[in-house]
Amino acid sequence: MKRRDFMQMSGMGIGAMMLPQIPVTGSSINELQLLEPWIDAAAKKKLTEVALNAAKSKGASYTDVRIGRYLQQYLFTREKQVQNIVNAESYGIGIRVIANGTWGFSATSDVTPDGIAKCAETAVAIAKANSKFQKEPVELAPQKGVGDKTWKTPIVKNAFEIPSREKIDLLMNVNGKAMENGASFVTSNLFFVNEQKYFASSDGSFIDQDIHRIWPTFTVTVTDKAAGKFKTRDAISSPMGMGYEYLDGIASEKIAGPNGLVGYRNSYDMVEDAIVAAKQAKEKMTAKSVQAGKYDLVLDPNHLGLTIHESVGHPTELDRVLGYEANYAGTSFATLDKWQSKNFAYGSKLVNIVADKTQAHTLGAVGFDDEGVPCKEWDIIKDGILVNYQAIRDQAKIIGEKESHGCCYADNWSSVQFQRMPNISLKPGSEKRSVMDMIKGVEKGIYIIGRGSYSIDQQRYNFQFGGQVFYEIKNGELAGMLDDVAYQSNTQEFWNSCTQLCDKDDYRTFGSFFDGKGQPGQVSAVSHGSSTTRFDGVNVINTGRKI
Template sequence: MKRRDFMQLSGMGIGALMGASVPVLGNAVPLEYLLEPRADAATKKKLADVALNAAKSKGATYTDVRIGRYLQQFLFTRENKVQNIVNAESYGVGIRVLANGTWGFSATSDVTPDGIARAAETAVAIAKANAKIQKEPVTLAPQKGVGEVTWKTPIKKNAFEIPVQEKIDLLMKVNGEAMKNGAAFVTSNLFFVNEQKYFASTDGSYIDQDVHRIWPTFTVTAVDRQAGGFKTRDALSSPMGMGYEYLDGVATEKIPGPNGLVGYRNSYDMVEDAILAAKQAKEKLTAKSVQPGKYDLVLDPNHLGLTIHESVGHPTELDRVLGYEANYAGTSFATLDKWKTKSFNYGSKLVNIVADKTQPYTLGTVGYDDEGVPCKEWDLIKDGVLVNYQAIRDQASIIGEKESHGCCYADNWSSVQFQRMPNVSLRPGTEKRSVADMIKGVDKGIYIIGRGSYSIDQQRYNFQFGGQLFYEIKNGEIAGMLDDVAYQANTQEFWNSCAQLCDKDDYRTFGSFFDGKGQPSQVSAVSHGCPTTRFNGVNVINTGRKI
């Protein structure tokens, strides 16, 4: 690709992507800007101290400062054409303070001592103005400073250092192989994100973190021109907290499944998946339409991860429970009275769901959250019972916690940090069990793979989920592909129907790269791990016009 063409595509990308609702947090820059370093840790410490001292001199009782550099590279193709290449950078400082018991926040792209001092003074002025209408002072859970520390995503290949031509060649091969194997149309995309974040606070923390994320994805479409119908199949990849090694094909870890199906864990063969997707999209054109009724569902991790996200991850966000998100993201059926009883059966005794920001290779994993709190793991649902929520420093006391859970996040230096979903995952079963073993025990069921369309109410209670691939199970065997499948339930009913889990050898992650929340809206990235899981007697509907 010629440099002139590359720069033209980069400039075009921002507007096109925004029109497609893909968040670009920064300005379009030449590729080489992404590889050039900014300030080192020592310089950032000096700048952070300017903010801490300026805020204190104006009356702040607590201050934290985030010096952030956020890099993005997005590549978009269709069939044999490159549609967009976007390189974006955002660099600046966000300062949050407590003054008169009230929060104040200000941000600036003027990363100089004078610019930072002015922003700190503005944050204090905002806090004091807010204090006039504050009913109760903010109560922060204590947090001991960690001193000067660093944390990095343990990548082997920095995706931003891989030549653009190599990435385009991969996408062209993905598209070409899909077309050879029956796809009429195909789009493929690569998303790369690097967050270089420096956090400092009056607690005595100076934390330098380098966070990387990757998401390869595609959609193939098969067409029946005679009947005028079409079917699609999306990639079975998962966004990961990894470098380009996720795609290099050296250590692809495949998870075998019935009927030749495979999943991937910690590595991904994008070309192989595209070939399989084209064949499966063609097969969907002639698949039998499902008969509505009650079925036992065998749900693959690439599918169940989304159900976990919507029906467990969001309802256990404490700000939702308290009504803070009611205007935009909704509330939660998992109210405080249910938690206080310590006996609310969210699911069956097999359901053990944990929150964490420590699991390797996942999207939410960092060393410290955006309040400087060391990340950890904690139980949300234990033996089927709701036992906890997701809480940050100014929420912990509400639920009797002595410390934050370490799940505070802002998507940019210019955004104020608030509670965001950590990785929320279903623990695997303890008995040795493969997917094939699980299917053998099902008389009438459906095996569902991949994320599809979904709908869920404002309290995250009543829902409907589709998928990518559906296979009928009869008398313990796969009997063929189905179509027009969706299942309906409410959250408590669904999780109480959980009857069987595969073991750790089948455990995989699903991810959401652009999860929205808040006003003004912010995005975050989060993973959800689980094994293939069986749910008994779930209501299945037919979403098509043929039965």
């Protein structure tokens, strides 16, 4: 086999392997079915009342019901080919109860009065069976019923109303422009999700929510056949809680960066980014390999978001702290004794990290969580000190909270809701400071953009992060592109090395569209905001050195 044929087939194989990893729920449907109207709120309320009454009659002391319609559209392309278009719909009801002080859960796609009543009876029976092994009764933080409420992602254009042909034309344009500017291979994808959820509880809440999310992304590859080398650059897009206006320029807001780099906020020019990506991937072929050592790092929000996710978001999930996730996702170094001390220096005094499910356009933004709790913002790290965790109704008492934080979520009607990460973000600096202002103060450093490979231990403490694009900083100026860069640290050491932040004008979000947790596994979507941030004296290794 010729090398060219091998590389083409290998690339196709990698692309094919990625497709099954994308979580798809529900049955395959045609594009027009995505636009079919669902039952109205009054009809949903009647169905949930069947569940509430049936569960109460069988002995439930508390019941919540989630009736949901979940829509997905995913489009995959490569160069001039459409690899796949996925349209999926999932519809059903999940019922969670407390009986004899114990949780029980059941779900069904038989959304009829008889099917719902049987499902509720099953949930109560499961709770009573589980109660034989329950050591302490479930104790929920109080939550006053909110009555009839609605919430909808504030979108301008419903992505499902845009014809697939128009979306494919966009991806073909992305691929074509990348190829014109030096790409050897390119894959591009669009992901759209719509969660139509109705929640009801025995507390007296009846909440109708319509949630939209979007994620455009691509990978550009440049090859050097003679040298047998290749370099890639992924999109610097962020998944968002928005409609198709994120891609068509209605909400256009670009942020210029040094050396021709461009960031995006509340909009994304996918074609422009693909052109830049091809040029940068080509430049990476001749970039200087980094010399290992200590550097001051200037980290772009599209990069820092992943570090926040892994080193702050996950270790402050209370169920992980308590060991509930140990079998699958590990535990946390941020143990209760550190929080109880009230002086655990998670980071420097500049580090202020908040949890928030209300920030507009973010992936985690909703009106109410899947326990009917109104969403809010709260401090996780304040002036560098660990001050709180992420907790839901049956966890709040453990940390002395009088109410849930409103961060409970299930990825489908058939999944039981549990604690999931809200948006976790680093507040921007209060002093006016641009990226170039920050770079001017660095003598020996590296400017890092985009998410790369990473690893972190089971307690979310020791870690290593790469990136997409790296620029050397010498005496306050950019001095050309670097390659083979990754930095190593531990969470506390890293966040205590934070010395500067750009202000709110540079603030942007990064996002994770398919964040996994739990057994059986579930995915959720979450954003992480920050401005460009400086960390001093961080250990950088060379990932390209042969041993």
